[in-house]
Amino acid sequence: xxxxALMHQGxxxxxxxxxxxxxxxxxxxxxxDPVTGQLVRDPFPGNAIPLNRISPxxxxxxxxxxLPTFNDRLAGNYxxxxxxTLDDYQGDLRIDHNLSNDDRLFGRxxxxxxxxxxxxxxxxxxxxxxxxxxxxxxTKARNVALSHTHVFGNxxxxxxxxxxxxVFNYITSFGYLSNKSRELGIPGANxxxxxxxxxxxxxxxxxxxxxxxxFSPFQGGTNVFHYTNxxxxxxxxxxxxxxxxMRAMQLNLLGDTALAGQFAFTRSxxxxxxxxxxxxxxxxxxxxxxxxxxxxGGRNDQLQGSVKGRRWKEYRGFIDDTWRVNGSLxxxxxxxxxxxxxxxxxxxxxxxxxFYTGEIFVGGTVGVKTDWSNVQPRIGFAWTPGQSTSTVIxxxxxxxxxxxxxGGSTGPYQNPxxxxxxxxxxxxITPVRTLATGFPDNxxxxxxxxxxxxxxxxxxxxxxGRVQQWSVNVERKLPFSTVASIxxxxxxxxxxxxxxxxxxxxxxxxxxNPAARRPYPQLQGIIAAxxxxxxxxxxxxxxxxxxxxxxxxLLASYTYAKALTxxxxxxxxxxxxxxxxxxxxxxVDVGSANTDLRHNFSLSALYQLPFGKGQRxxxxxxxxxxxxxxxxxxxxxxxxQSGYPLGMSMSSNQSGTSFGNRPNRVCSGELDNPTIQKWxxxxxxxxxxxxxxxxx
Numbered sequence: 001x002x003x004x005a006l007m008h009q010g011x012x013x014x015x016x017x018x019x020x021x022x023x024x025x026x027x028x029x030x031x032x033d034p035v036t037g038q039l040v041r042d043p044f045p046g047n048a049i050p051l052n053r054i055s056p057x058x059x060x061x062x063x064x065x066x067l068p069t070f071n072d073r074l075a076g077n078y079x080x081x082x083x084x085t086l087d088d089y090q091g092d093l094r095i096d097h098n099l100s101n102d103d104r105l106f107g108r109x110x111x112x113x114x115x116x117x118x119x120x121x122x123x124x125x126x127x128x129x130x131x132x133x134x135x136x137x138x139t140k141a142r143n144v145a146l147s148h149t150h151v152f153g154n155x156x157x158x159x160x161x162x163x164x165x166x167v168f169n170y171i172t173s174f175g176y177l178s179n180k181s182r183e184l185g186i187p188g189a190n191x192x193x194x195x196x197x198x199x200x201x202x203x204x205x206x207x208x209x210x211x212x213x214x215f216s217p218f219q220g221g222t223n224v225f226h227y228t229n230x231x232x233x234x235x236x237x238x239x240x241x242x243x244x245x246m247r248a249m250q251l252n253l254l255g256d257t258a259l260a261g262q263f264a265f266t267r268s269x270x271x272x273x274x275x276x277x278x279x280x281x282x283x284x285x286x287x288x289x290x291x292x293x294x295x296x297g298g299r300n301d302q303l304q305g306s307v308k309g310r311r312w313k314e315y316r317g318f319i320d321d322t323w324r325v326n327g328s329l330x331x332x333x334x335x336x337x338x339x340x341x342x343x344x345x346x347x348x349x350x351x352x353x354x355f356y357t358g359e360i361f362v363g364g365t366v367g368v369k370t371d372w373s374n375v376q377p378r379i380g381f382a383w384t385p386g387q388s389t390s391t392v393i394x395x396x397x398x399x400x401x402x403x404x405x406x407g408g409s410t411g412p413y414q415n416p417x418x419x420x421x422x423x424x425x426x427x428x429i430t431p432v433r434t435l436a437t438g439f440p441d442n443x444x445x446x447x448x449x450x451x452x453x454x455x456x457x458x459x460x461x462x463x464x465g466r467v468q469q470w471s472v473n474v475e476r477k478l479p480f481s482t483v484a485s486i487x488x489x490x491x492x493x494x495x496x497x498x499x500x501x502x503x504x505x506x507x508x509x510x511x512x513n514p515a516a517r518r519p520y521p522q523l524q525g526i527i528a529a530x531x532x533x534x535x536x537x538x539x540x541x542x543x544x545x546x547x548x549x550x551x552x553x554l555l556a557s558y559t560y561a562k563a564l565t566x567x568x569x570x571x572x573x574x575x576x577x578x579x580x581x582x583x584x585x586x587x588v589d590v591g592s593a594n595t596d597l598r599h600n601f602s603l604s605a606l607y608q609l610p611f612g613k614g615q616r617x618x619x620x621x622x623x624x625x626x627x628x629x630x631x632x633x634x635x636x637x638x639x640x641q642s643g644y645p646l647g648m649s650m651s652s653n654q655s656g657t658s659f660g661n662r663p664n665r666v667c668s669g670e671l672d673n674p675t676i677q678k679w680x681x682x683x684x685x686x687x688x689x690x691x692x693x694x695x696x
Contacts, residue, residue: 001207002065002078002122003286010049010290016074023047024270024287030429039273039429055292057184057435061202061210062289064125078208080121088114102151112141124174125199127209133201134174135213142166155234161227168221168252173212175199181260181438188439189261189299195254195306200299201262205285212260219254219307241334242319250346251310256414257421261299261439268428268652269293277690278428280652292435298423298454300414301442308413309346315339320378328384336376338401340464342368343411349418350411351448353455355503355519355526360448366412367460374401374464390477395470402465402497410499410527414456417445421454423524425658427512454525457503463495463531482546489539496533496568503528505658507582509691513658525658532580533568535593537561551608551633556601563596576647577660579693592645599642607634648685648696655693662694663687 006014015021025041033040044050068077095107116137120128127133147161180199181189189200198212230243269291271283288295302308320334342365344350352366353359361367380396414421420442424432433439446453473487504526506517515521539561546554567578567589578589610616612630621630648662655661669684688694 001075002068003062003204003207004071004074004077005067007284007286008059008062008067010051010054010287012047012284012287014074016072019074021047022267022284023272023282024049024284025272025282027269027291027293027429027431038276041272043272044270049287049290054290055435057186058290058292060184061435062286064210065208066123066126078122082119082121084116084118086114086116088112104149106145106147106149108143108145110141110143112139114139114141122208125180125210125212127201127211127213129209129213130201130203131213131215133209133211133213133216135216136172138170140166140168140170156231158229158231160229163224163226165224165226166222168219171213171216171218171255173198173216175212176217186261186435186438188441191301191443193306195302196259198260200260201258202289203262203264204289205264205266207285211262214257214262215255217254217259219252221250221252223250223252224248237324239322240319241322244315244317246316247314249310249312249314252307253310253411253413254307256300256302256419257410258299259302261297263294263297263433263435265289265293266295266428268295269426269431271428277654278652293431294426294433294435295428296423296425297433297439298421299439299442300422301420302413302418303420303443303445304349304418305347308349308411308418310343310411310413311346312343313341318376328386330382332378332380332396334378336378338374338376338464339370339372340374341365341370342462345413349413351415351418352412352460353415353448353457353526354460355457355528358520361460362417362448366458368458368462369460371463374466376400392475393473394475395472397468397470400467400469402467410456411529412456412458416448416451416453420444420446421456423454425512452522452524454527455523456527456529458529459531461531462529465493465496465531465533467491467493480546481548482544484545485541485543487541487543489541491537492534493536494534495531496535498530498533498568499528500569501528501530501578501580502526502658503581505582506656508693509656511656511691512653513656517656533566535563535565535568537563537595551606553606554604556603558602559600561596561598561600563593564590565593566590576696577649577662579659582657583693591647594644596645597641599640601638601640603638605636608632609634648694650687650694654687654690656691657693661688662696664694665696 004014012024013021023043024047025043027041029042031040032038066078069079070077090112091110093109097105099105118137119134120126120132122128124134143163143165145161145163147159149157149159151157175198177194177197178199179190179197186200190196195217198216201209201211201214203209225248226245228243228245230241233240265285265288267283267285267288268278269283270287271278271280273279316336316338318334318336320332323331323333325331344365348363350363350366352361352368354361354367359367376399378396378398381394383393385391385393413419422440422442426432469491471487471489473485475483475485477483502525504518504520504523506513509517520526539559541557541559543557566586567580576591580589609632611618611632612621613619613626615630618629650661650663653660663685664687665684666686667681667684669680671678671681674680685696
């Protein structure tokens with residue numbers, strides 16, 4: 001959706017189907033009604049912004065967007081057919097050499113060079129999302145692997161493997177090296193280096209955005225050194241596997257949320273008031289842009305070098321035994337133990353803030369303790385009851401752990417004294433920053449003890465994610481070349497990676513995230529990487545497979561499943577707004593996970609047409625006729641699924657917290673005859689009172 005030609009002129013009188021013209025109000029007239037004592041604003045005369053009030057910067061930014069291709073609608077009023085390009089070059093070299101009957105060497109070298117251009121459909125600086133501008137991706141990858149296999153007698157084999165893997169990914173957006181923000185007159189955005197040379201990112205509520213995507217320019221470069229030794233021993237009815245591995249990990253990262261800054265424009269600065277609250281049906285984000293009044297924004301500075309080098313190591317030892325107890329029962333038992341060291345930075349440019357104690361750590365592993373608890377037992381079996389050859393029962397249980405994941409592209413390199421993060425959120429009454437004032441100077445190192453911005457933190461008691469999985473499966477051979485199976489499979493994952501939680505949010509109440517109600521009033525946000533998430537999954541799985549001698553094949557399967565989570569962000573987030581950390585009761589955030597697909601049925605069929613050589617018809621066909629007529633198959637696939645869960649959130653955050661709000665659910669919302677246009681009764685979800693969390 002792009003702004004209309006009249007909106008480019010500051011005129012907001014147009015109405016469209018489903019989008020009546022909203023009244024825009026003059027933020028300069030905000031005051032208190034002397035009679036009612038409530039906040040009021042005057043609308044702009046004629047619902048148009050006077051030319052002398054339009055920001056030249058805001059107008060220039062808005063004019064970077066194209067005009068609509070459809071004038072009969074507002075939503076979806078622009079159509080384009082962009083062309084994505086991809087060039088990918090790969091090469092491999094492999095050597096196998098037998099030193100003797102008992103020793104073998106293997107070596108491999110692989111290389112890849114790839115470049116992809118990903119357009120948005122908008123010209124030049126147009127952006128369809130915070131991470132979607134016209135951008136170029138580049139990949140440079142190298143891989144080396146060497147292994148030595150030695151045979152000790154007739155029942156023992158040992159293999160040692162060493163490897164090196166290097167993958168560097170780069171992202172640059174359209175405005176890279178343009179210094180467009182400086183040209184437009186936005187102070188403090190382009191600072192004279194390549195990293196800050198893009199156009200400040202502008203998001204416009206209900207419309208496409210302008211500027212270069214977040215985390216651009218970006219470099220994500222990994223070097224992985226891998227060493228493994230594994231021994232296999234066969235003794236009687238036992239097959240033993242044992243070994244150990246070590247991986248030294250390097251991540252050389254360039255990138256931050258907004259190196260050239262970001263501004264968010266909402267309708268609130270040009271909205272009216274109803275009962276002292278902003279009226280979400282009034283105002284326009286485009287009008288706020290033309291006035292040069294962002295609702296929020298910020299920028300990031302990297303100090304002491306822009307590329308930060310994360311370092312950590314992973315160690316793992318294992319042993320397992322496959323035991324053929326008798327002709328009908330095979331058991332597998334194993335045990336592994338894994339340790340992943342906390343991350344550090346190559347030049348000690350990490351710092352951390354412990355939310356729970358207030359302690360600040362600089363350098364080393366920034367207070368994060370090593371997790372020594374990662375024991376991984378496994379057990380499994382396959383049993384054919386009695387002398388039956390038609391029934392097999394299988395089952396198993398195991399514990400697995402995730403490796404060190406501490407924030408993805410974000411992390412403790414974003415903290416002082418190695419980085420500065422400036423952000424602001426206005427009250428939509430008095431501007432904090434404007435397009436004309438831009439961003440303050442953030443280039444000088446800040447003493448962490450005197451820092452007043454946003455911390456990106458890691459819980460000092462961070463644990464590796466733990467996943468328990470179990471299953472029981474019964475498979476039965478039936479007449480007519482048919483095999484049927486039924487299984488129960490489940491999992492429980494805890495200590496899951498949960499990132500980007502603002503622990504320093506204000507509790508619910510009036511205002512927008514006021515400092516007085518934050519745990520640390522002197523700080524803005526404390527964006528934490530935690531290991532607090534959990535997810536439960538249970539499923540009943542059925543399968544029927546039939547294969548005939550004539551080449552026909554039929555496969556049908558049905559799964560009934562349920563997945564619940566407490567809103568962990570590592571799985572894409574729980575639908576709706578998560579109330580942690582202001583609500584202590586974890587059950588308040590429990591709901592269906594994004595992966596919760598209750599019913600899933602699939603049917604696939606393959607039929608080999610009976611024409612051509614060896615078939616029922618034209619069985620003596622040869623040559624060109626056989627090539628044309630013979631060998632044809634018909635394939636059909638049917639998939640039927642129930643829908644994914646839908647979470648509820650308010651378009652306007654009046655909760656007083658930093659994370660948003662849900663509506664109140666006043667009735668079930670179910671309809672007797674739902675349609676695609678109206679799947680549920682929206683009137684059952686209403687706005688909660690200002691400063692109160694909704695119950696949906």
